[in-house]
Amino acid sequence: MTAPDVVECTLDELAERARTLVVPGTRHLLGLTGAPGAGKSTVAAQLVARLGPGASMLVAMDGFHLAGTVLDRLGRGARKGAHDTFDDAGYAAILRRLRAADPTETVYAPEFRRELEEPIGSAIAVPPHIPLVITEGNYLLLDSGAWPQARDLLDAVWFLAPGDAVRRDRLVRRHEAFGKSPEQARHWALGSDERNAELIATTARHADLVVRLI
Numbered sequence: 136m137t138a139p140d141v142v143e144c145t146l147d148e149l150a151e152r153a154r155t156l157v158v159p160g161t162r163h164l165l166g167l168t169g170a171p172g173a174g175k176s177t178v179a180a181q182l183v184a185r186l187g188p189g190a191s192m193l194v195a196m197d198g199f200h201l202a203g204t205v206l207d208r209l210g211r212g213a214r215k216g217a218h219d220t221f222d223d224a225g226y227a228a229i230l231r232r233l234r235a236a237d238p239t240e241t242v243y244a245p246e247f248r249r250e251l252e253e254p255i256g257s258a259i260a261v262p263p264h265i266p267l268v269i270t271e272g273n274y275l276l277l278d279s280g281a282w283p284q285a286r287d288l289l290d291a292v293w294f295l296a297p298g299d300a301v302r303r304d305r306l307v308r309r310h311e312a313f314g315k316s317p318e319q320a321r322h323w324a325l326g327s328d329e330r331n332a333e334l335i336a337t338t339a340r341h342a343d344l345v346v347r348l349i
Contacts (some may be wrong), residue, residue: 139294141345142150146178147177149293149346150185156265156290157190162236164288168342170332171216172302172309178295178348180331182269192265194233196272198245199226200254214327216284218274218334222290227284230270234288238263249313273331276338294342302332 142229144152156163167175176195183191199222206212211220232242246258261268274282286292306328311317339345 138340139342139345141296141347142349143349145349146181147185149178149348150182152344153182153191153267153269154186156282157186159266161266162234163233163267163290164230165267165269166275166286166289166292167269167295168273168275168292168338169297170302170335171273171328172304172306172332173295173297174302174305174348175273176297179269179271186267189265190234191267191269192259192261192267193269193271194229194244194261195247196226196270197247198254198259199223199229200247202253214330216273216327216331218280218324218331220278221274223274223281223285226272227281227288230285230288233261233268236263252313257301260311273335274338276341277334278338279343286313291343292341293346294344296339296347 153165156165167179169175176197179193179195183193194247200215201209201211201220201222203212203215206215206220211217214220229242229244232240233244240263241256242261244259244261245254245256269288275286275289276282276294
């Protein structure tokens with residue numbers, strides 16, 4: 136397998152790359168992936184903003200988190216965010232519907248609400264005229280479960296690769312912002328988040344592009 140190209144670019148330059156996938160009358164799907172704290176959700180939101188109204192929408196993988204009660208029943212609550220704490224088949228199914236772009240169908244997708252730490256069903260309405268759907272998440276390039284089905288539905292997947300120190304600092308600050316103590320935030324960022332990051336790093340070779348934002 137050929138190693139993916141590595142590019143250093145600004146957000147504006149990345150948005151221009153994404154703009155090539157905005158083709159009226161045709162639906163394209165762009166994936167952003169990377170380790171926890173790589174900036175996926177921020178970059179995805181910025182791309183949507185830069186592409187302008189009616190050009191794109193964001194449907195994130197995080198909306199397919201299994202509910203907390205399900206994770207507790209499965210004994211996975213303490214490692215929420217691991218690849219088997221998501222409905223990967225459900226995620227692939229919604230991408231399939233988005234890819235089909237039925238001109239009569241608005242697709243309703245779930246959204247993860249961090250203030251609740253739970254997904255909310257049918258919270259995002261994607262009308263049929265939107266030419267580009269951007270999706271982001273940790274496991275878009277994982278080669279187990281239903282994740283390969285999801286990958287096959289994406290026109291391109293870009294792997295965001297900031298420095299590890301920057302990424303870990305973002306994670307700690309994020310956990311603190313959502314109510315964890317500094318000690319709890321560091322424990323989570325350097326524990327389960329870091330184990331997930333090690334797995335995700337092995338998938339970068341499957342990306343179409345590795346991106347280092349300037």
